[in-house]
Amino acid sequence: MSRSLLKHWWRASPQTLRLLFCAGLCLLRARKRFQDAAGGEPLFVCGAFCNASGLAQGARLYAEACRQQGRQAHLVDITGVVCMPRDLEPAEPLLTVADAAAMRGPGTVIIHANPPQFQLALCALGKEFLRDKRVVGYWVWELEAFPPVWKHALAYVDAVEVPSVFVADALRRCTRKPVTARPHAVPAPRRRKSRYAADGVLRCLYVFDAGSSWERKNPQAALDAFVRAFKPGEAELTFKISNEGADPERFARFQAACVATPGVRILTGSLAPEAMEELYLRHDVYLSLHRSEGFGLTILEALRHGLHVVATGWSGNMDFMTGEMAHAVPCALTPVRMRSGPYKGCGARWAEPDVEAATEILRELHQELTAANA
CATH class of the missing domain: 3.40.50.11930 (Rossmann fold)
Incomplete structure (x- = not known):
């Protein structure tokens, strides 16, 4: 088979x-x-x-x-x-x-x-x-x-x-x-970001696998927060999506929404470690408004590379989201109501991130980081 x-x-x-x-x-x-x-x-x-x-x-x-x-x-x-x-x-x-x-x-x-x-x-x-x-x-x-x-x-x-x-x-x-x-032993990267929004543009990034449940990864919430937070030209948002063929219809709808939004782009496919490092370092903020993470590997990688992280304040990523670079987004726990997929009928909860709170965090980061370059 x-x-x-x-x-x-x-x-x-x-x-x-x-x-x-x-x-x-x-x-x-x-x-x-x-x-x-x-x-x-x-x-x-x-x-x-x-x-x-x-x-x-x-x-x-x-x-x-x-x-x-x-x-x-x-x-x-x-x-x-x-x-x-x-x-x-x-x-x-x-x-x-x-x-x-x-x-x-x-x-x-x-x-x-x-x-x-x-x-x-x-x-x-x-x-x-x-x-x-x-x-x-x-x-x-x-x-x-x-x-x-x-x-x-x-x-x-x-x-x-x-x-x-x-x-x-x-x-x-x-x-x-x-x-x-036993947490993933993520090594310290060779390089770490030290300057942010040098040209006045705040660059945001979200990396996820479309085969790991679109509902759980919740990229629409990240897009919504970005649209609410910034005027055109103030910021950019990159979605790095792998395994996009896992849900082609959902991906096509999301891609259309991104194309229609100024400053938003999608990258697909797999990247070598060196290319992933370059991707992190080209951005200032990692934006993950997920509903739940068992660990949150890319969240930790972003922190290690020196990015500010704006992420849902619940589940596995809270083991390491500490310090001034980590910005936990408030959330409400709600029942998982999926009609198909691995979470169907499991009787569990997950987080619904507060998009407006994430919006305010992004605005504050934009003001703080661009002011530092003035």
Whole structure:
């Protein structure tokens, strides 16, 4: 079955059928974990290393952090196994799933994939590989409640690592297995911004993956705040959108709205790390009026690059949104009412950011930063 057909089938299937599929697959190819295994070396870091998503970047950061700690890690590419596009060239040699599956004996396996992709990766590695190894799921979720397929996956891990206290607190309500908040180890960039709005124009940026729920990423709120805050010529807003084909109709409508708004542009596709650094440094403010984030990787990257950050004051990004460069936008928690997608029927809340408050923050930043250049 092709990747697109599999995704379509999964989205169209009821939760009971999805659970039956995962349960049957794991019964054949995986092992339930009843006691926390000892683990140890070698370490297998499994991730979609040929993909540009935030979850894949988290796997790369995790692997690099292991090296910095002096730990030897085998990097196992699961891009194809978890049905993600190959849109990056790997920076180093990687093991295939077949290569790793042949490596028997003790060890620790860290799988950077959310359920149900986690179950797919687990089953591709197979029972014999998993025997005598400690299995850790590195999961990123964005809400306070988890769908059934996530709870099913808990039977197949010895422990779970997550990037934020927000996610850890939510997951601990579902399991007694060890849950550890292990933030993404974002390195200090080579360069950091020091001048802002030098020509009197405040440049804003929002980077997001359209496949990570358009409703959750909420780019329309950022556009609305920008339009309310500035007169034409006072500011610019760039949306860097990857995986725009995940929701082509929504993207087309949003693109039309951006084209009709002076000072707004859209960039698409994947960028190499050096190009991403240049993108951050060309802007002054990072504007993310999301409804929820499991961590908020691009928010932290923007802060590290010296940008002012205007972001919704709730969920995973609040672990690190401190200091004078971080501007938390007030919000109200509301029920998630999605008719389709991963959050359907989960009974959770997320944030509705106060667009008018974000507007005032942007105006104040424009006044402050342009005055500093006078």
